[in-house]
Amino acid sequence: xxxxxxxxxxxxxxxxxxxxxxxxxxxxxxxxxxxxxxxxxxxxxxxxxxxxxxxxxxxxxxxxxxxxxxxxxxxxxxxxxxxxxxxxxxxxxxxxxxxxxxxxxxxxxxxxxxxxxxxxxxxxxxxxxxxxxxxxxxxxxxxxxxxxxxxxxxxxxxxxxxxxxxxxxxxxxxxxxxxxxxxxxxxxxxxxxxxxxxxxxxxxxxxxxxxxxxxxxxxxxxxxxxxxxxxxxxxxxxxxxxxxxxxxxxxxxxxxxxxxxxxxxxxx
Numbered sequence: 709x710x711x712x713x714x715x716x717x718x719x720x721x722x723x724x725x726x727x728x729x730x731x732x733x734x735x736x737x738x739x740x741x742x743x744x745x746x747x748x749x750x751x752x753x754x755x756x757x758x759x760x761x762x763x764x765x766x767x768x769x770x771x772x773x774x775x776x777x778x779x780x781x782x783x784x785x786x787x788x789x790x791x792x793x794x795x796x797x798x799x800x801x802x803x804x805x806x807x808x809x810x811x812x813x814x815x816x817x818x819x820x821x822x823x824x825x826x827x828x829x830x831x832x833x834x835x836x837x838x839x840x841x842x843x844x845x846x847x848x849x850x851x852x853x854x855x856x857x858x859x860x861x862x863x864x865x866x867x868x869x870x871x872x873x874x875x876x877x878x879x880x881x882x883x884x885x886x887x888x889x890x891x892x893x894x895x896x897x898x899x900x901x902x903x904x905x906x907x908x909x910x911x912x913x914x915x916x917x918x919x920x921x922x923x924x925x926x927x928x929x930x931x932x933x934x935x936x937x938x939x940x941x942x943x944x945x946x947x948x949x950x951x952x953x954x955x956x957x958x959x960x961x962x963x964x965x966x967x968x969x970x971x972x973x974x975x976x
Contacts, residue, residue: 717742722950726960728904733960735759739949746914747794747942749952757879757907764903765882773884775901782866783890784881788839788853789860789928791875792911793919793941796926800935802873817861818932825929828856834927840912851894860928875928876908910959918944 718741725734737752765775777784791799803811825831833849840846862870868878883890885899915924918941926934945955 720950722953724957726957737953739953742948744949744952745942746945746952747797750794750798753907757876761879775882775884776887777882779867781887782863783887785860785863786854786857788850789875789877790839790925791928792925793915794911795875796931796934797939797942799931814861815932818929821858821861821929824856824858880906880908905960910956913959
């Protein structure tokens with residue numbers, strides 16, 4: 709994310725369309741014309757994800773439903789959060805730009821959260837189980853974690869302190885049910901918003917291909933430990949901007965390549 713400050717380089721506008729079920733997702737993205745990598749264009753993917761979700765929210769509103777998530781409701785910020793290795797790289801780079809005192813404050817929050825989870829016997833399960841699997845054990849792990857009420861270290865005053873750069877999966881978890889239901893989803897009924905696809909899962913899939921495992925993501929709370937590796941996974945998916953975007957987009961609809969909507973046009 710820090711490297712995005714040099715976006716004075718030439719950019720191109722890329723239009724694309726990809727089939728999603730019976731419909732189609734079309735969008736325009738402005739990416740660097742020159743060399744970049746997947747981690748460096750995360751802001752582009754975040755913007756596309758936001759636009760996609762806004763479209764879903766508009767459709768819900770037309771059907772009489774309202775997304776209830778808003779600043780000040782931090783219920784979902786006590787859930788397990790898997791982040792792609794590319795987001796881990798970007799967040800690590802951002803953290804290193806902070807004053808030393810702020811870095812230490814965040815490191816202490818992460819450490820205290822891990823201590824509480826370790827005391828509850830959850831760390832081994834977090835390491836060894838696939839949270840995103842559609843299994844009873846994965847669902848139970850998610851509930852056991854939630855009931856520990858461990859806040860995300862980035863949560864401040866019940867609001868996300870990194871909201872503009874928050875992980876994709878955080879953007880994608882939305883409900884239309886009352887916010888208080890999210891504190892106890894096993895007892896109170898929640899109504900999650902269904903998305904036709906998830907940008908976060910596409911990133912995970914690319915990470916899994918790169919690492920040769922079934923995940924491609926890490927638990928958010930393991931971020932400071934991951935930082936010590938000084939990993940740079942984004943460099944493994946590099947090229948000019950349109951090429952890198954294509955590597956992401958072609959995986960949206962079960963790996964089918966997007967159909968071009970227009971030729972890239974150079975911008976000033």
